[in-house]
Amino acid sequence: MDLTLLMYLVPSLIMFCCGVYGFVTRKNMIAVLISLELMLNAVDINFVVFNRFLFPGEMEGMFFSLFAIAIAAAETALVIAIIINVFRMAKNIDIRELTKMKF
Amino acid sequence: MDYSQFLNMPQEIGLLVVFLLVFLYDTFMSKKVQNALPVFTCVAFGLFTIANLFFAYEEGTIFGGMFETTQATVAIKAILNIGMLIVLIQSIKWANSEYMTVRRGEFYELLLITLFGMYFMISARHFLMFVIGLETASLPLAALIAFEKNRYESHEAAAKYMFTAIFSSAVFMMGLSFVYALSGSLYFSDIALSVMGEKSTMLIVALAFVIAGVGFKLSLVPFHLWTADVYQGAPTPVTGYLSVISKGSAAFGFMVILVQVFGSVYDMAWEWMLYALIVLTITLGNLFAIRQRNMKRFLAFSSVSQAGYIMLGIISANALGLGSLMYYVLVYVLSNLAAFGVIGAIENKTGKVMMADYNGLRSTNPWLSFAMMLAMFSLAGIPPFAGFFSKFFIFTSALSTGSVALYVLVLIALLNTIISLYYYLLVVKAMFINKPGEEGAIAPFKSACSERLAMIVCVLGIILVGIVSCIYSGLIEAAESSVTMFM
Numbered sequence: 001m002d003l004t005l006l007m008y009l010v011p012s013l014i015m016f017c018c019g020v021y022g023f024v025t026r027k028n029m030i031a032v033l034i035s036l037e038l039m040l041n042a043v044d045i046n047f048v049v050f051n052r053f054l055f056p057g058e059m060e061g062m063f064f065s066l067f068a069i070a071i072a073a074a075e076t077a078l079v080i081a082i083i084i085n086v087f088r089m090a091k092n093i094d095i096r097e098l099t100k101m102k103f
Numbered sequence: 104m105d106y107s108q109f110l111n112m113p114q115e116i117g118l119l120v121v122f123l124l125v126f127l128y129d130t131f132m133s134k135k136v137q138n139a140l141p142v143f144t145c146v147a148f149g150l151f152t153i154a155n156l157f158f159a160y161e162e163g164t165i166f167g168g169m170f171e172t173t174q175a176t177v178a179i180k181a182i183l184n185i186g187m188l189i190v191l192i193q194s195i196k197w198a199n200s201e202y203m204t205v206r207r208g209e210f211y212e213l214l215l216i217t218l219f220g221m222y223f224m225i226s227a228r229h230f231l232m233f234v235i236g237l238e239t240a241s242l243p244l245a246a247l248i249a250f251e252k253n254r255y256e257s258h259e260a261a262a263k264y265m266f267t268a269i270f271s272s273a274v275f276m277m278g279l280s281f282v283y284a285l286s287g288s289l290y291f292s293d294i295a296l297s298v299m300g301e302k303s304t305m306l307i308v309a310l311a312f313v314i315a316g317v318g319f320k321l322s323l324v325p326f327h328l329w330t331a332d333v334y335q336g337a338p339t340p341v342t343g344y345l346s347v348i349s350k351g352s353a354a355f356g357f358m359v360i361l362v363q364v365f366g367s368v369y370d371m372a373w374e375w376m377l378y379a380l381i382v383l384t385i386t387l388g389n390l391f392a393i394r395q396r397n398m399k400r401f402l403a404f405s406s407v408s409q410a411g412y413i414m415l416g417i418i419s420a421n422a423l424g425l426g427s428l429m430y431y432v433l434v435y436v437l438s439n440l441a442a443f444g445v446i447g448a449i450e451n452k453t454g455k456v457m458m459a460d461y462n463g464l465r466s467t468n469p470w471l472s473f474a475m476m477l478a479m480f481s482l483a484g485i486p487p488f489a490g491f492f493s494k495f496f497i498f499t500s501a502l503s504t505g506s507v508a509l510y511v512l513v514l515i516a517l518l519n520t521i522i523s524l525y526y527y528l529l530v531v532k533a534m535f536i537n538k539p540g541e542e543g544a545i546a547p548f549k550s551a552c553s554e555r556l557a558m559i560v561c562v563l564g565i566i567l568v569g570i571v572s573c574i575y576s577g578l579i580e581a582a583e584s585s586v587t588m589f590m
Contacts, residue, residue: 016277023270032266039273046280055287061280064231064289068276071238075269078245082261089255098259101332 008049016042029083029093033076040072111163111172114155114180115222121147122215129208137207141195144211145553148191152184168290169229174581176226179355179429186348186436187218189560193444194340195553196451202253210250213243214344221352225359230279230289233356234272240352241268241320244345248337260336267319267329275316281309282364291364299367310365310372314380317360320353323414324383327407331395334403339450342399343443346406351432354410358417358428369420377418378512384411385519393526398446398456401526402439405482408523409435412494415501415516418509426579427493427500433578434493434568438481441561445475448550448558455545458530463539467547472534474558481565483527484520489569494520496575 015038022035044065051061087093109116125144129137164171191214198207220239227233245268249261283289285305286297298306315326322330334342365373388408395401413435416428448471450456465472481490498513550558568574 016273019273023266029262036266036269036273039270040276043273043276043280046277047283050280050284054284058287060231060287060289061283064234064279064283067231067235071234071272074238074242075265075272078242079262079265079269082245082249082258082265085249085252085258086262089258095262098262100259101256101335 005049005053008045008053012042012045012049015039015045027094027096029086029095032095033079033083036079037072037076040068040075044068108163108165111161111165112170112226113158113160113172114177115219115226117151117154118215118219118222121151122212122219125208125211125215129212137204138199140207140211141191141198144215145188145191145195148184148215149188152181152188155181155184164228166229166232168292169232170223170226171228172226173585175425175429175585178578178581179225179351179432180222182429182433182436183218183221183348183351185433186351186440187214187344189436189440189444189557190214190340190344190348192553192557192560193343193440193447196551197338197340197447200451202251206250210247213247217241217243217247217344218348221348224356225352227356227359228291230282230291233360234276234279237275237320237356238272240349241272244341244349247341248333248345250341251338254336256336257338258336260333263329263336264333267326271316271319271326274312274319278309278312278316281305281312285309291359294364295367298365301368302371306368307372310368311376313360314373314376317353317357318380321350321357321410321414322407323380323410324387324407325380327384327388330407331391331400331403334406335397335399339399339443339447342402343440343447346402346443347432347436347439350406350410350413351436354413354417354428354432358425361417362420362425366420374418377414378508381411381414381418381512382515384408384414385516389519389522389526392523396458398458398461398530401458401530402442402446405523405527406439408519409439409482411519412497412516415497415512418512419500419504421500421503422583422585423500423503423579425585426575426582427496429578429582430575431493431497433574434481434489434565437561437564437568438478438488438490441474441478441558441565442482444554444558444561445471445478448554449545451554452548452550453545458533459540460545461530461533462537463544464534466539467544471550471558474562475534476531477562477565479527479530483524485524487566487569489565489567492569492575 019035019039023032026032026035047061047065083093124147128140128143160177162173198210217240220236223236224233224240227236245261245265248264249258251257282294286294319326361373385408388404392401392404395404413428413431416424481488484490484494501509501513
């Protein structure tokens with residue numbers, strides 16, 4: 001059986017939606033970060049798959065996802081540093097406790 | 104490889120040189136002269152800014168067309184440089200405080216690097232370059248927001264900023280992947296050719312994702328919730344930077360994307376999306392600003408509504424709109440930084456940031472209240488000051504297309520200007536009319552030399568930019584010369 005474009009796109013879309021759902025509902029900041037990573041990875045899959053199936057002669061999508069992975073790694077490092085700082089100050093990383101500033 | 108092509112990015116090279124000088128100074132100079140680092144940065148960047156204004160630029164592309172220098176990008180970068188210089192001067196006092204001793208260098212290096220990222224975002228003509236520029240701009244900003252290590256709010260603000268920033272860039276890149284599937288290329292010009300006359304749902308979805316992604320950066324209304332918290336938590340110089348430079352560059356990048364890439368599907372795809380966003384942004388930003396009592400949160404919501412006005416330049420989608428957008432950004436930079444200069448001076452001295460603390464400020468600090476008053480008048484758009492002219496030109500540009508819907512939009516924006524007058528004047532009322540509370544007004548103090556210098560520059564700008572008409576006509580000329588943008 002040949003794998004078609006749709007067989008890649010549906011999982012990637014599910015990943016993206018799971019990421020959005022997790023971003024909104026999760027309490028732990030690390031879990032929120034993981035949800036964000038899911039979203040970014042869904043984007044990478046999309047790019048690679050579109051490139052492979054629709055424009056097989058070129059490499060633009062592949063390169064975009066390479067750069068996107070690097071950017072995602074940098075973002076993760078920064079967010080983890082910030083989470084550690086928040087933990088030092090507040091002694092927990094529950095995102096619902098980030099309410100010192102509220103209107 | 105032809106290295107002479109790098110001469111097509113003179114401003115980036117200049118900024119890089121400034122950055123390297125600051126970095127070398129920070130690393131190798133002895134401890135005794137480290138105190139002079141902020142002044143050194145200001146002088147170096149000031150020379151760069153001035154050289155920028157008088158340098159004759161040639162248009163050209165680099166990196167195989169991924170990066171383009173046009174008169175319009177040169178102009179907006181010069182405007183951002185002026186804002187950056189004011190932020191640098193304002194931060195001297197703060198950077199020389201005891202607490203900042205070991206981190207002073209990093210603060211300036213991170214600031215310069217974010218500006219570097221914004222340069223790339225502005226000049227990008229390929230989505231990969233755009234995304235890299237966007238991230239280079241927003242990652243160091245998160246570090247800057249979390250800069251006050253011992254203040255909890257600073258970290259809370261950084262966490263909120265970073266989570267929304269990543270979320271928005273994921274949404275943005277999802278949109279890009281659909282755009283890529285439609286057109287098979289990420290070059291702006293190629294995409295523009297292949298979406299011409301396209302009438303698919305996929306294009307709409309892609310555009311919605313892209314607009315949502317950039318809307319987060321610009322804090323347009325459904326995506327604005329992070330703004331107030333981040334502005335409040337960040338150190339005041341960073342807040343000033345975030346509210347003007349970051350917003351101005353994102354607005355310009357947004358216009359390039361919408362007009363150059365999706366200009367051909369204007370009426371059928373994004374006109375109404377942007378229309379709804381503008382109405383929501385201006386109205387809700389104003390309504391929320393009315394109930395704020397913290398000055399930084401107040402300016403946050405005021406900047407949300409100002410972003411809506413900036414969008415009016417985009418919706419006209421012509422050269423007049425681009426010129427007015429740049430002019431609006433220039434005036435907004437000057438007026439908002441004047442306000443932040445006053446807030447920062449008072450916060451440095453007394454630690455007070457509530458609007459009630461400003462009661463009776465006129466009797467004790469007349470010059471500060473005068474500068475604040477001018478800033479508020481300019482933001483509200485009261486005639487002799489620059490804010491009036493920028494609003495006038497941006498309304499004119501929105502009306503220039505002649506469509507009835509845009510007349511209604513401008514009417515809504517005008518009504519909102521009246522609402523905004525109320526809350527801007529609340530600050531003026533607190534300073535000039537209200538009686539000081541039981542603690543008494545803020546005691547008279549002498550602000551630092553640097554803070555005064557920044558305020559004088561801003562106030563002169565507010566008064567002169569509106570009157571010196573060659574600035575506006577120069578910006579319009581710059582916008583009209585970048586014909587590649589408007590197909």
